[in-house]
Amino acid sequence: DADVTQTPRNRITKTGKRIMLECSQTKGHDRMYWYRQDPGLGLRLIYYSFDVKDINKGEISDGYSVSRQAQAKFSLSLESAIPNQTALYFCATSETRGDEQYFGPGTRLTVT
Amino acid sequence: QKEVEQDPGPLSVPEGAIVSLNCTYSNSAFQYFMWYRQYSRKGPELLMYTYSSGNKEDGRFTAQVDKSSKYISLFIRDSQPSDSATYLCAITGGFKTIFGAGTRLFVKA
Numbered sequence: 001d002a003d004v005t006q007t008p009r010n011r012i013t014k015t016g017k018r019i020m021l022e023c024s025q026t027k028g029h030d031r032m033y034w035y036r037q038d039p040g041l042g043l044r045l046i047y048y049s050f051d052v053k054d055i056n057k058g059e060i061s062d063g064y065s066v067s068r069q070a071q072a073k074f075s076l077s078l079e080s081a082i083p084n085q086t087a088l089y090f091c092a093t094s095e096t097r098g099d100e101q102y103f104g105p106g107t108r109l110t111v112t
Numbered sequence: 113q114k115e116v117e118q119d120p121g122p123l124s125v126p127e128g129a130i131v132s133l134n135c136t137y138s139n140s141a142f143q144y145f146m147w148y149r150q151y152s153r154k155g156p157e158l159l160m161y162t163y164s165s166g167n168k169e170d171g172r173f174t175a176q177v178d179k180s181s182k183y184i185s186l187f188i189r190d191s192q193p194s195d196s197a198t199y200l201c202a203i204t205g206g207f208k209t210i211f212g213a214g215t216r217l218f219v220k221a
Contacts, residue, residue, distance in 0.1 A: 004155070039120075040120055040213055041213060042116075042118070042200065042211045042212055042213035042214055043156070043200065043211040045209075050207075090155050090156075092155075099144050099146065099161070099204045099209065100146070100158045100161065101156075101158075101209065103155030103156050103157070104155050105153075105154060105155050106153070106155055
C-alpha cells in the first residue's frame with residue numbers, strides 16, 4: 001500500500017463550488033505539505049504543517065484553506081473554486097529532522 | 113528573479129547518451145541540494161541528495177554542486193528509455209524547500 005494517499009485522484013468541478021482534497025499518510029511523519037504543480041512553474045507551496053497544532057501559509061495560500069485533523073491527515077479546501085485553480089495538487093510529508101519529502105500520487109483538479 | 117531557475121525542456125536524447133540537467137539558484141543561504149524524478153501521473157521521488165560542493169555518484173547518476181557559482185547539475189550516463197521523466201531540482205535550508213520548474217526528458221530507444 002502507498003505511504004501517502006490522496007483522494008480524489010481526479011476531479012472536475014464548476015466555478016464557485018467548494019471542494020476538499022484529502023491526504024493521508026502511514027509514514028508517521030509530523031510534517032505535511034500541500035503543493036500545486038503547473039506547467040513551467042514547478043511545485044509551489046500552498047500550506048504546510050509541522051504538527052497537528054501548527055499550520056502555516058506557503059507561497060500561494062490565497063483562495064485555499066487547510067485542516068490538520070490528525071497526525072496522519074491533512075486536507076486542502078478550495079472555498080469557492082475558480083478556473084485558475086486548475087492544476088495538479090500534491091500532498092507531501094517529511095520527517096521532523098529530514099529534508100526529503102515523500103509525495104502522494106497527486107490530484108488532477110479541473111475547474112470549469 | 114526566481115530563487116531557482118531550471119530549463120523546462122523538453123530534452124530528447126537517444127538511448128545511451130549522456131544527459132546533463134542543470135539549475136541555478138540565487139540565495140546562498142540554501143545549503144542542501146536534491147534532485148527528484150517524476151514519472152507521468154506520479155508524484156516526485158527523491159533521486160539524489162547532497163549538501164556539499166563537488167560530485168556525488170550513485171550508479172549511472174552523478175549530482176554536482178558548485179556553491180561558488182550557485183549551480184547544480186545532474187548527469188545521467190548511458191541513458192535508458194526508463195529514464196524518461198521530469199527531473200526537478202530542489203534546494204533547501206532551514207524550513208524552506210524551493211523546487212525548480214522541472215526538465216522533461218525523453219530517451220528514445
